[in-house]
Amino acid sequence: MEKDTSFLFAGINFDKKKFATDISRFKEKKENNRTVSVNDTNLIESVIPEPVEARVSKVRRKRKNITCSDTVEGFSVFKSSNVPGVATDEKNEQEQTDGTLRAKKELNKQLEEDSLLRKKYNIHVSGSNVPTPLQSFAELNSRYRCELYLLNNFTELGFQEPTPIQRQAIPVLLSGRECFACAPTGSGKTLAFVCPMIMKLKHRLSTGIRAVILCPTRELAAQTTRECKRMAYGSKLCVLLMTKDLIRNADLSKRHCDVLVSTPLRLELAIRKKRIDLTRVEYLVLDECDKLFELGLLKQIDYVVKACSNPSIIRSLFSATLPDYVEDLARRSMHDAVRVIIGRKNTASESIKQKLVFAGNEEGKLLALRQSFVESLSPPVLIFAQSKERAKELFAELRFDDIRADVIHSDLSQAQREEAVNNFRRGKTWVLIATDVIARGMDFKGVNSVINYDFPDSAAAYIHRIGRSGRAGRVGEAVTLYTEDDVPFLRNVANVMSASGCDVPSWIMSLPKQKWKKHRPHRESIATKPKDQKE
């Protein structure tokens, strides 16, 4: 991460007060002499009871003694109060006082209920007027008038109730607030940002891109596109994955697309080739945001974010690891954002049983791995190696053993990478050897164990790698092999383990804390054969 990140989001930092007229012009259009907001909120308000958060903010505004001339979000508040020349008799005053007291009571009751619900689901929030969390998916209809196809899709997908991140992030985004969120791996963050997006977008036939989801890898972008399509099934929304072909053959500026999912590199390329217009994007999601803000991707992200120049854009950041610098950045550059943390920040999912195994040296690691396969191979198993070279070496060692192994790394073609992922998903491959290219976001159902053959290069990498198992409340197992070289870095992984309730030997917890950027020691090549016998 570059030290100075202030240029990030610079292209869309703007003074909302100064451009208030422009914003309101953008937000509203006249239709049949009646003001209809672009996202139809007025229409919704006319048919459903006012949401609690709206009532809450009204009461708060009242408390601040706003006068009749104050305009809040395009509405004139307290139109009938304090108007010069209008006599206010005692009865009226009494009624007003009673009304305010009732509203106050109602507000306090609601705040209490919200806080109990948050406590129950380990939801921590900061920001002003944070909307009430969802009790159930049904509230998407009763509170926000969501279309029934969406609830049907959730039922079809087997989702009975919202996960904690969904309970809080969905109402935040539906209320038009920006959001940065941290929730454990496999806890349903994808639905948390896709659901409000498809609810808000509805179907419209104008050209141009209306929402963008950025993911750090092609595999994750493809998976997110698939999830989006599943959730939007039954609507007319158009969801597209940015591919090389699309950049080459299609002029996206003339095509209609509701949701575009892409890696930063591909999107940057399309913008540079003038194949795409992002000026009307209404929603921007940075998934795995801390990865996107790392040095290698930061410039591309900045370029894309600047291209999304719509002043009313709603941006959100999601990850299972949210370092302080990303939070600082979010606070500085997002507008009135809500921070949502589920459980403790930067911890592993509690449904994963984690183990550290000392293997002495590189040779010991291979022996330990083979031994564990003989004793108890319970596929599917994911094995992480430190580099593509080491992943290839390990694959060369295991491919002739009696296990169905495959490998995935960045030297493979796109088609080969897709095939490796699909074979693993379908159970054709039992053991997938991988680099960190699939460590984040990939949702392989039922991975029984993750083996860190090479010690991860950071605590965040550890959390994401092992998070490929133990998803959606299932149990999983993670084994991390370590050698003498890794001992100084053990404490960082041990801290994560202990924070998620796993036992860690006390000698490890008493090791000195290590400042740890990237731990990638040079390692002996992976081989059981003596060097002179190797091909």
Ligand SMILES: Nc1ncnc2c1ncn2[C@@H]1O[C@H](COP(=O)(O)OP(=O)(O)OP(=O)(O)O)[C@@H](O)[C@H]1O
């Ligand atoms: N409400 C729900 N009930 C049950 N399962 C759900 C629910 N929401 C999502 N899931 C499932 O949980 C799994 C994990 O979801 P998802 O991939 O969104 O996790 P994530 O939090 O983004 O994880 P990661 O941090 O690894 O990216 C998926 O298989 C998804 O279908």
